[in-house]
Amino acid sequence: MDYISVAEARGLKGLRLVLSAGVPGPWGIAAKALFKVRAVPFVAVRQEIMQPNEDLVAWTGRRNAPVAVYDDEPGLDNWLDIVMLAERLGSGPSLLPADPIDEALCLGFSAQICGHGGYAWSRRLMMTREGTAAPQPPELMARRQAMMSGYGMRPDAPENAPQRAIKILHGLVKQLYHQRERGSDYLVGDHLSACDIHWAAFSQMAQPLTLEECPFPVGMREMYDQMPPEVRAAGDAILIEHRDRIFARHIGLPMEF
CATH class of the missing domain: 1.20.1050 (Glutathione S-transferase Yfyf (Class Pi); Chain A, domain 2)
Known part of the structure; x- marks a missing residue:
């Protein structure tokens, strides 16, 4: 998977999704899948597992992944916040039941x-x-x-x-x-x-x-x-x-x- 650095990501708009590079972390896999199914394009941003990730902390306040950052909005790392962001930005059938x-x-x-x-x-x-x-x-x-x-x-x-x-x-x-x-x-x-x-x-x-x-x-x-x-x-x-x-x-x- 192609990743950009935190420094590169900070200068972009749209959805930037911070993911643990080289690792199938389930929280990250879920976030990617939610945005894929909802047809939301994103740029993958590199995070290194079990490392300080000071540049990521300076940008988002988080050391771990995933973190979803859309435009100038605060970064989101909670699973429910990521679901709701995919719902807001995406298209096609909702991932939340109508009932x-x-x-x-x-x-x-x-x-x-x-x-x-x-x-x-x-x-x-x-x-x-x-x-x-x-x-x-x-x-x-x-x-x-x-x-x-x-x-x-x-x-x-x-x-x-x-x-x-x-x-x-x-x-x-x-x-x-x-x-x-x-x-x-x-x-x-x-x-x-x-x-x-x-x-x-x-x-x-x-x-x-x-x-x-x-x-x-x-x-x-x-x-x-x-x-x-x-x-x-x-x-x-x-x-x-x-x-x-x-x-x-x-x-x-x-x-x-």
């Missing part, structure tokens, strides 16, 4: 998938537990621990994370089977919505794509694939069937990052 109850259900599932305390948050905490991630150099592990502290990790959070992840997976599975019974291929309603895109992006933390579909950096696929057996057991095949359908119909593969 207000379905819209609330859609955003509720998205919050459980990628919000604070959600599935991805919990899986990321599991990756900090000793023995659950692929071996990494001590310097990288120290940076990862510092990063997790910056995310507000409590001492008991990794221990509680598996049960939270299992609860969310069970809810997604139940909803998908309910939708299948009523003849729908989507999590909510009868059309693609934001929560479908969010699950497709974050499903890497349940079952990673193949290396052909997603050319992971060395060690990253193994890190994503390691999880407590009880969490793996909660991952019903319908979750991956749904993920594969959303990528095939709406997002496309292989990934570029």
Whole structure:
């Protein structure tokens, strides 16, 4: 994927999307997919994972990615703010259901998938537990621990994370089977919505794509694939069937990052 620097991005108008270069971070994958489906053009701006990114902080006030910056508006890094920006700038079918109850259900599932305390948050905490991630150099592990502290990790959070992840997976599975019974291929309603895109992006933390579909950096696929057996057991095949359908119909593969 072609990236420009923060310095170059600051002089441009339109949508600039800050992404972690060379890494299929699920929050970034989701943001890209939302803007793609909504036909919103953007310029990709480079962020380096687990680095200070001082120039990015000076511009947006954030060190991490993704961050969406449109014209002279403040940068947005929250998953819901990015959904609403895609809705505002985009065209074609909305990614929010027209029915207000379905819209609330859609955003509720998205919050459980990628919000604070959600599935991805919990899986990321599991990756900090000793023995659950692929071996990494001590310097990288120290940076990862510092990063997790910056995310507000409590001492008991990794221990509680598996049960939270299992609860969310069970809810997604139940909803998908309910939708299948009523003849729908989507999590909510009868059309693609934001929560479908969010699950497709974050499903890497349940079952990673193949290396052909997603050319992971060395060690990253193994890190994503390691999880407590009880969490793996909660991952019903319908979750991956749904993920594969959303990528095939709406997002496309292989990934570029």
